[in-house]
Amino acid sequence: MLRSVLIANRGEIACRIARTAKRLGMRTIAIYSEADAGALHTRLCDEAYLIGGPEPRASYLAIEHVIAAAKRAAAECIHPGYGFLAENAEFAEACAQANLVFVGPPPSAIRAMGLKDHAKRLMEQAGVPIVPGYHGERQDAKFLREKAYELGYPVLIKPAAGGGGRGLRRVDKHADFDAALEAAIRESQSAFGTGRVLIEKLIASPRHIEVQVFADSHGEVIHLGERDCSLQRRHQKVIEEAPAPDMTAALRKHIGGAAVAAAKAVGYRGAGTVEFVADDTSGLRADAFWFIEMNTRLQVEHPVTEEITGLDLVEWQFRIAAGEKLPLTQDQIGFEGHAIEARVYAEDPEHNFLPSTGRIVALELPKNIRVDSGVETGGEVPPFYDPMIAKIIAHAPTRDAALERLTTALDVMLIAGIRTNVAFLAMLCRADQFRQGKVDTGFIDRNLTALGVTPLVTDNGAAALGAMHLLKARAAKEALVVDEDASSEAYSPWSAGDAFQLGGVREVTLPIVVDDEDAEAVVSYGKAGVHLKVGGIAPASGARVFVSGGDAYVLLRGHQTRVRIRDFSASDVGPGGGDNVIKAPMHGRVLELLARVGDRVAFGQRLAVIEAMKMEHTLRAPFAGVVRELPVGTGTQVVEGAPIVVLEPVETSAE
Numbered sequence: 336m337l338r339s340v341l342i343a344n345r346g347e348i349a350c351r352i353a354r355t356a357k358r359l360g361m362r363t364i365a366i367y368s369e370a371d372a373g374a375l376h377t378r379l380c381d382e383a384y385l386i387g388g389p390e391p392r393a394s395y396l397a398i399e400h401v402i403a404a405a406k407r408a409a410a411e412c413i414h415p416g417y418g419f420l421a422e423n424a425e426f427a428e429a430c431a432q433a434n435l436v437f438v439g440p441p442p443s444a445i446r447a448m449g450l451k452d453h454a455k456r457l458m459e460q461a462g463v464p465i466v467p468g469y470h471g472e473r474q475d476a477k478f479l480r481e482k483a484y485e486l487g488y489p490v491l492i493k494p495a496a497g498g499g500g501r502g503l504r505r506v507d508k509h510a511d512f513d514a515a516l517e518a519a520i521r522e523s524q525s526a527f528g529t530g531r532v533l534i535e536k537l538i539a540s541p542r543h544i545e546v547q548v549f550a551d552s553h554g555e556v557i558h559l560g561e562r563d564c565s566l567q568r569r570h571q572k573v574i575e576e577a578p579a580p581d582m583t584a585a586l587r588k589h590i591g592g593a594a595v596a597a598a599k600a601v602g603y604r605g606a607g608t609v610e611f612v613a614d615d616t617s618g619l620r621a622d623a624f625w626f627i628e629m630n631t632r633l634q635v636e637h638p639v640t641e642e643i644t645g646l647d648l649v650e651w652q653f654r655i656a657a658g659e660k661l662p663l664t665q666d667q668i669g670f671e672g673h674a675i676e677a678r679v680y681a682e683d684p685e686h687n688f689l690p691s692t693g694r695i696v697a698l699e700l701p702k703n704i705r706v707d708s709g710v711e712t713g714g715e716v717p718p719f720y721d722p723m724i725a726k727i728i729a730h731a732p733t734r735d736a737a738l739e740r741l742t743t744a745l746d747v748m749l750i751a752g753i754r755t756n757v758a759f760l761a762m763l764c765r766a767d768q769f770r771q772g773k774v775d776t777g778f779i780d781r782n783l784t785a786l787g788v789t790p791l792v793t794d795n796g797a798a799a800l801g802a803m804h805l806l807k808a809r810a811a812k813e814a815l816v817v818d819e820d821a822s823s824e825a826y827s828p829w830s831a832g833d834a835f836q837l838g839g840v841r842e843v844t845l846p847i848v849v850d851d852e853d854a855e856a857v858v859s860y861g862k863a864g865v866h867l868k869v870g871g872i873a874p875a876s877g878a879r880v881f882v883s884g885g886d887a888y889v890l891l892r893g894h895q896t897r898v899r900i901r902d903f904s905a906s907d908v909g910p911g912g913g914d915n916v917i918k919a920p921m922h923g924r925v926l927e928l929l930a931r932v933g934d935r936v937a938f939g940q941r942l943a944v945i946e947a948m949k950m951e952h953t954l955r956a957p958f959a960g961v962v963r964e965l966p967v968g969t970g971t972q973v974v975e976g977a978p979i980v981v982l983e984p985v986e987t988s989a990e
């Protein structure tokens with residue numbers, strides 16, 4: 336067996352791999368970027384090496400840095416996790432050259448499956464059913480448009496080098512094809528460095544069914560059953576389960592066989608996932624599923640397979656990398672019960688799922704359930720990496736029971752500071768159609784409103800409660816009067832400084848900021864004590880409040896309200912001031928500036944593209960105007976609220 340491993344990753348998956356490695360008695364070596372100093376994964380491992388700056392390119396993606404750290408630590412093998420270098424054939428080669436065992440497939444297999452068009456051609460030859468479409472070499476727009484027409488709309492344009500749903504474009508009619516192609520190429524170019532695409536028939540009522548395969552270096556290939564990952568948002572998985580609802584033993588044998596054939600066709604070794612899309616219009620059928628791609632690594636959702644098989648897939652990866660035979664034969668693989676995993680993302684469902692970064696002020700994880708997490712109280716969620724921060728995995732004898740366990744766990748889970756999708760996940764678990772196991776990949780996007788994803792109006796009761804806590808905290812700090820009973824709503828009016836007047840009731844207005852919007856709290860001081868209201872509403876009850884760094888985080892029914900007392904000494908307005916400044920909505924990198932200083936732009940025109948946590952966000956002109964300033968250049972890393980474009984309004988009225 337291998338004795339030491341360098342884990343070339345971060346977050347939950349680095350922690351997950353370390354756990355198994357330690358159980359197997361291996362020495363564990365972490366690497367980290369400057370943004371991850373002190374992060375959980377660095378402390379879970381026996382050793383940790385700083386390998387570069389916060390940007391992935393400077394650290395987790397820097398092959399030389401990773402290899403250098405492995406040599407310095409005298410690691411025997413490297414486990415890449417998922418993402419970053421996991422599917423990078425050059426990295427696998429660099430490991431071999433440095434005499435390090437790469438815990439993954441041979442570089443040739445990574446390459447064979449690396450490009451979707453190439454992989455589809457190979458699978459076609461191997462007799463694996465593939466989604467109808469064009470996956471050839473020709474790339475000129477006119478030709479591709481003709482191919483789409485021949486195929487019949489709707490079609491899907493996919494980056495050949497794609498992953499994570501990026502650059503995928505659905506096209507419903509011929510007239511829209513060119514614009515969609517252009518957008519797909521642009522996004523693919525920026526995300527993957529190549530604009531090559533393929534065209535696929537869009538499968539009606541699509542379900543995402545994938546098969547976990549394992550191959551050893553002795554020519555044996557088996558599968559560990561399927562996972563259903565149909566609950567997706569914008570082609571990104573949100574909840575996964577195993578087995579797939581309605582799966583039959585006969586169909587599993589069929590699809591499992593296709594997956595094994597796919598792995599054999601590329602000389603596979605280690606853990607891999609063969610992804611299929613199934614047409615569920617008339618239920619799962621052997622003649623209605625098609626290969627879309629193979630992921631040549633461990634998947635995010637591997638725990639659901641572990642739960643129903645009782646196996647540790649990371650252990651299997653290590654054993655195979657060490658040259659051992661597959662621990663079990665196909666016939667020895669059994670499945671027990673049902674497992675469902677929910678991905679916790681640092682994002683804000685109520686604001687178009689914008690990534691949310693910053694400090695985790697409070698974290699309470701559910702108990703008696705499997706949680707694979709990479710975060711902890713006081714930790715930072717940096718803007719440079721994937722927003723997936725934890726996974727909750729429920730296992731029970733039946734699907735209903737597993738869903739029940741997962742829902743309960745999500746209900747009690749609490750994260751304050753950053754915003755997360757936890758309440759949204761709980762909503763999903765309660766959705767009737769999902770409960771019945773009848774969802775396709777478009778379910779979430781079609782039902783956002785029903786799933787509670789509407790911008791919530793300010794919760795005045797929560798805001799009032801937050802403001803109250805801040806006033807108390809301030810009073811305690813100023814120590815004008817010690818508040819004997821911190822939980823009592825009435826505290827000494829003296830603590831509010833000049834506001835108190837003997838006799839009668841006095842009201843003062845306290846400027847506050849609620850979720851970045853200016854608001855006012857009205858504080859009344861009188862014999863009956865101090866009362867505070869926001870928008871005429873008294874502090875809510877039944878909420879949890881966490882105060883950190885001048886902010887109060889109020890968690891009420893899964894919704895977080897952030898409250899701050901407005902401090903006029905620190906200007907709330909950035910350089911240039913006022914509404915003319917278009918600011919970065921989150922921490923990220925300026926990918927593109929689409930206007931120049933002096934340009935006259937129309938209302939709604941695209942001005943800049945910002946990338947954060949692998950997502951692109953477009954900033955548009957909020958009004959017609961002239962670009963006066965572009966304070967930052969392309970490629971700059973910006974903090975939330977940083978001015979990106981200064982726009983001067985122009986009169987649009989007739990002259």
Ligand code: ADP
Nearest residue numbers: 497498499500501535536537538541543570776
């Ligand atoms: P990526 O590698 O970017 O994740 P995939 O090819 O895996 O792209 O597709 C992402 C998701 O889109 C899949 O999970 C599947 O549900 C859906 N999908 C892919 N191809 C099709 C298709 N031809 N028709 C319908 N849905 C599809």
